[in-house]
Amino acid sequence: MSRRDPLFWRRAAAIRAKEWAQIWLDPSTFGLVVLMPLILMFLFGSAVTLDVHGTRTGLIDLDRSSASRDLAATLSHNSYFRIAEKDSVAAAEPALRSGALRGFVVIPDGFERDLASGQVPAIQLVTDGSQVNTATLLASNLRGTLRAWGEARAREQDETFRPPLSLIARYTYNPELESRYMLVPGAIGIVMAMIGSLLTALIMAREYERGTMEGLLSTPISIPGLVLSKLLPYYVLGLASTAICVAVAVLGYGLPFRGSFLALFLVSSAFLAAVLGQGLLISAGTKNQFVSTQFALLSGFLPSLLLSGFLFEIDSMPIGIQWLTYIVPARYLIPPLQSVFLVGDIWSMFLPNILALMGFGAFFFLRVTRAIKRQIA
């Protein structure tokens, strides 16, 4: 290994060709590369959503006045709520307990009278506090709707009415404030982390399990050459999976694509180097396909899901956990991915992330070659 091997490229090509032949013969690779991204993208894109639409909400109108009917109609027409009218609080409570309702709104007796006399009537909202996100969103949606209703009503009665303060919010890059816009690029990161580490988790373990590692190591190729040649086909497959995910995001979920393909390619290549290397290290370490798969899922999928900023914002994590996120490759992928889709190319932000990911890749690569070298030491 100390001298240049004149036949290196031929040997590397032979290993790549062998790897492709095995990939071609193994239908599970197709499932992993094509079907899994489709299924996961569907799940993450449609089922996992942080938006609350059509929250099942009860409405008890104790006033039965024209004002209360008008408010009830406004609530019914708002897509945030799916209103079910109840006669009394006693009738709504069991539905809340059973989960049939996420909360209910009570319009008190004397609502219209209080409004007319200039008092501020109180609307009651009872929510299911065990569903924290839904409950908070329900409350803030209701608050917003009530304010809008109140202002509209005031304008009707007094043309000169102006609300005391007004906020004009512009939700840049995501004007409709769809959580999908943030979630889908993140989901691509999770899917890539999973597929990347699973793809390579199997390949070294398979060589050991079938006893073919011996033959491979007795050929003249150097160990770094062996590792790189084996990685390359899986890198191409990883890129194919990424392309499928991006296609689903743009064509299926209607995400904008405001960055460049070059940026996408560089960021995902750096990320694949990191996760493929991670899978390879697991594979060379466990030498067992089953254990290796479990490990890859645990170490690839879970941290990517929980510690990458995909579901939980890193800034709001406890400081110790924040440090932990620095060793999760997906943390460096998801922000650039979100930018590529929603904002555009921000190279000042991409480059540090790409460098960090390449650092991971180099680290894993060195560890893998050392692990294999130790076995013949």
Next chain:
Amino acid sequence: MTARPDEGFAAMLDDGAPLQPSALAEAFPLRLDQPDQPAIAAIGLTRRYGDFIAAQDISFSVRPGEIFGLLGPNGAGKSTTFRMLCGLATPSAGRGTVAGRDLSVARAEARQALGYMPQKFSLYGDLTVAANLKFVAGAYGLTGSAQGTAIERVVAALGLGPYLESAAGLLPLGVKQRLALGAAVLHTPPVLFLDEPTSGVDPLVRREFWHHINAIAARGTAVLVTTHFMDEAENCDRVLVINRSQTIAQGTPDELRRSIPGGEIAPSLGAAFFSLIDTQRRVLEGAAA
């Protein structure tokens, strides 16, 4: 080197039909121009795993064209010695050279110079015979028409033609072994390592194998073979007997028969082998007492 004492072995296995000249050997270039340069050299090879010594101070050298046998029971240290010489294990002490290349300095070059047939089938069971041969040829740097010629030659010589498109994992054992031998000689190496090449195959395949091995050696390739078949050891030019990680005897099969204590001549190599192992045990027990 020309007269080989394999009459007994060949006669025992001979089913009467004379064998064709080995087409496998014909492609090997003649390499008998430097008969004194050792093709394989083990110099004090030692391998320790913690407190356990798997091989201790093993030294021997093999000339071009020589068939050299490592004989010993399972776990005696012959596989460890073997693995150190093909770069699959690093010696704790001592060194090994293959075709003049030091394994610790020029591992890739040393490996390029050797053909290795592992004891356990280690080609790809999911790939076809053709794909396996293509892969091995490429890994040893054979491409294009040189690769095609080498594969055709091996396929014809070993009768692999009917199996070319079969998955290697589904082949009968004898065919698997022929494929493994074919893969080891694709690049016509000056040094051939065979680890228990005929374990588990029928006598006809064994005869065929030895026919090829003898012919390849006659072209000047050095062959290192491990075995625990006495009749196969009989077919080697020289034999090293290993037991309990140590060399207990080295020489031609004839010399080994004469080397047993008491000045007698052992009736067979097998008898000499057991006598030598027995002597070692007594010496070791005497030293311990």
